[in-house]
Structure formats: C-alpha cells, structure tokens
Amino acid sequence: MRFIDEARVYVQAGKGGDGAIAFLREKYRPFGGPAGGDGGRGGSVVFEVDEGLSTLLDFKYQPRLIARDGEPGRGKQQYGHQGDDLFVRVPPGTIVFDESDGRVLADLVAPGAQAVIARGGQGGLGNMHFVSSTRRTPRIATPGARGEARWVRMELRLVADAGLVGLPNAGKSTMLAALSAAHPKIAPYPFTTLTPNLGRVRVSDDEAFNLADIPGLIEGAHQGHGLGIRFLRHLQRTRVLVYVIDVTADPLADYAVVRNEVEAFDAGMVGRPALIALNKVDLVEAAAAAARARELAEASGLEVLMVSAEERRGLRPLIDAIVRKLEGREAHSANVTTGL
Numbered sequence: 001m002r003f004i005d006e007a008r009v010y011v012q013a014g015k016g017g018d019g020a021i022a023f024l025r026e027k028y029r030p031f032g033g034p035a036g037g038d039g040g041r042g043g044s045v046v047f048e049v050d051e052g053l054s055t056l057l058d059f060k061y062q063p064r065l066i067a068r069d070g071e072p073g074r075g076k077q078q079y080g081h082q083g084d085d086l087f088v089r090v091p092p093g094t095i096v097f098d099e100s101d102g103r104v105l106a107d108l109v110a111p112g113a114q115a116v117i118a119r120g121g122q123g124g125l126g127n128m129h130f131v132s133s134t135r136r137t138p139r140i141a142t143p144g145a146r147g148e149a150r151w152v153r154m155e156l157r158l159v160a161d162a163g164l165v166g167l168p169n170a171g172k173s174t175m176l177a178a179l180s181a182a183h184p185k186i187a188p189y190p191f192t193t194l195t196p197n198l199g200r201v202r203v204s205d206d207e208a209f210n211l212a213d214i215p216g217l218i219e220g221a222h223q224g225h226g227l228g229i230r231f232l233r234h235l236q237r238t239r240v241l242v243y244v245i246d247v248t249a250d251p252l253a254d255y256a257v258v259r260n261e262v263e264a265f266d267a268g269m270v271g272r273p274a275l276i277a278l279n280k281v282d283l284v285e286a287a288a289a290a291a292r293a294r295e296l297a298e299a300s301g302l303e304v305l306m307v308s309a310e311e312r313r314g315l316r317p318l319i320d321a322i323v324r325k326l327e328g329r330e331a332h333s334a335n336v337t338t339g340l
C-alpha cells in the first residue's frame with residue numbers, strides 16, 4: 001500500500017431541514033391550528049480513529065466528504081428526520097487543520113476517538129412555534145441553517161515512543177529490523193527507506209514500546225534537499241530520539257549534521273531525551289570504536305551506545321537505555337556503553 005501522510009479534503013455538513021407551515025384541518029375548522037413541525041438537524045461530518053489504518057491514502061481518491069441534509073418538518077406536528085452523520089475513518093495520529101487559518105481542529109490518536117469536523121445545521125422551526133393569542137394562524141416558519149463547510153488539511157504523525165534519525169545508510173532500518181519484528185527494506189546505498197516504518201520493541205513479557213524509522217536526512221534537508229524533512233514530523237510526538245551514527249564515517253560531523261537538521265525543523269525536538277547508537281562497530285577495531293564513542297559522548301553530551309545492528313550486538317543495553325529515557329530515568333549523560 002502506498003504510504004500517504006498528507007491530504008486535503010473538503011468537508012460539508014448537511015443543511016438543517018426547513019420548518020414546516022401546516023395547519024390541522026378539521027371538518028368545521030379549515031385552519032384548525034398551526035401544526036408545522038421542525039426540520040431535522042443536518043448530518044455532521046465526524047472523523048473517527050480506526051486502528052487498522054496507517055495511511056491517508058483513501059483521501060486522495062475521495063477528497064469531498066459531504067453529510068446528508070436534514071429533512072423538512074411536516075404537518076401534524078411531525079419533526080423532519082435528521083440527516084445521517086457521515087463517519088470518516090482516519091488512522092491513529094491524524095491531525096486535522098482548518099486550511100483557512102491553520103487552526104488545529106482535532107488531534108486524533110486513541111483508537112475510537114472521534115471529532116466533529118463540520119457540524120450539521122440546526123433544523124428550522126415549524127409554524128406551530130409561532131402561535132400566540134393575537135396570531136392564531138401563523139404563516140411563518142424558519143429555514144434550516146446551513147451546515148459547516150471547510151477545506152481541511154490532514155497530517156499523519158506516527159504514534160511512536162522513540163524514533164531513529166540519522167544520515168542515509170547509517171543502518172536505521174537494520175536497527176529497527178534487529179529490535180522488532182518489522183521487515184523494512186535494507187540496502188547498501190542511501191535513500192533506501194522512502195516512507196516511515198514502525199515496529200514494536202519487546203522489552204519484557206509485559207513491556208514494549210513503538211519505534212519509528214524514517215528516511216535518512218542529509219545536510220540542507222530543511223531546505224528541501226534529499227527526501228526533505230517532512231518525515232521528521234513523524235518523530236514530533238516521540239519522547240526519545242535515537243541518533244544512529246555510522247562509526248566508519250565521520251561520527252562527529254555526521255551527528256552535527258543530523259542534529260542541526262532536527263533543530264531547523266523543530267527546535268523543541270533537540271531538547272528532548274536523546275541518545276546515540278554508534279553503529280557498525282563490527283567494521284572497525286574495538287579500540288578505535290571506543291575512542292570515537294568517547295569523542296562523540298563528549299561533543300554531544302549524550303549517552304553513546306556502541307552497537308552492531310547487523311550482527312545484533314549491543315542491542316540489549318540500547319533497549320534498556322531507551323526504556324530508561326522513556327521512563328524519565330536519566331542515565332549519566334555523556335557516558336559510553338559498550339555492552340558488546
């Protein structure tokens with residue numbers, strides 16, 4: 001399935017039904033009393049989280065979402081039927097913005113959560129409401145109100161606890177595959193990952209967290225280079241960032257590039273708990289790897305874990321360190337864990 005994480009749709013709620021003008025007709029009373037009922041409320045457009053969805057793809061093909069109008073009131077004091085609400089299923093992590101002013105209309109995360117995105121118009125009042133001692137045969141009723149209508153923009157943000165960021169080819173997807181049951185595409189060239197992947201990392205029998213892997217970032221990503229930084233939004237909700245750095249390249253420079261891009265995208269994100277997974281340590285001498293890890297810990301002020309995603313080494317300490325950050329239990333910063 002194609003992964004689509006942005007969509008623009010037009011939503012229109014139903015108009016309320018008009019109030020009716022009617023009179024009870026009785027044999028010797030041609031105008032036997034006003035009896036026009038109220039119109040029914042128009043249907044609303046309601047977004048609802050469906051856990052089974054993971055993309056906004058459907059909205060590419062169905063960009064107009066229109067709920068039904070309410071029915072007009074009828075004689076004999078009968079109300080018109082309400083227009084049915086239109087329920088629209090969205091994936092968990094969907095944020096809905098009003099396109100005209102950028103206001104957040106809804107932030108839908110929990111399965112089953114609902115939000116009214118366009119409210120149906122009220123039904124009009126029938127003439128039975130307008131009778132008074134001086135006005136026995138009112139010929140007035142009010143029309144139904146229009147339903148709300150607007151263009152909305154939707155953004156999907158993965159609901160992950162922790163996220164992997166790094167340059168292309170650093171081994172992020174290999175790490176997600178090693179830590180979870182996910183099977184992201186892995187290849188020995190940059191820009192292998194084109195859309196985010198999500199996996200569930202088991203910590204113990206009753207503990208787990210969600211981990212996201214996004215396409216690699218390059219210098220200038222925030223100016224639109226590479227795959228751009230739009231995928232970083234998937235890490236905006238994550239509580240812990242894991243910088244994946246290739247030990248065989250230039251760890252200090254690579255970390256600086258990635259951190260700068262994250263900061264350019266959202267300065268708040270670099271203040272969050274983070275750690276560094278110094279990857280591919282199987283490819284260099286142990287002493288050289290340790291020296292680079294120490295340099296990196298000093299320069300970044302972050303905890304650095306030496307790992308080999310490919311050979312699945314150092315993963316347990318990495319999981320434990322992520323869990324400590326998730327739980328707000330800070331390890332000493334700027335230290336190095338080999339755990340190999």
Ligand SMILES: Nc1nc2c(ncn2[C@@H]2O[C@H](COP(=O)(O)OP(=O)(O)OP(=O)(O)O)[C@@H](O)[C@H]2O)c(=O)[nH]1
Pocket residue numbers: 166167168169170171172173174175185186187188189190191192193194214215216217279280281282283307308309310311
């Ligand atoms: N030797 C070694 N190779 C690794 C390790 N981790 C990843 N690789 C290799 O590095 C290459 C890139 O790995 P990916 O997991 O696709 O890298 P990525 O960071 O997801 O790359 P993008 O999706 O392009 O951003 C693959 O050939 C992996 O097999 C490791 O710990 N040791």
Ligand SMILES: [Mg+2]
Pocket residue numbers: 172173174185186192193213214215216
């Ligand atoms: Mg990848």
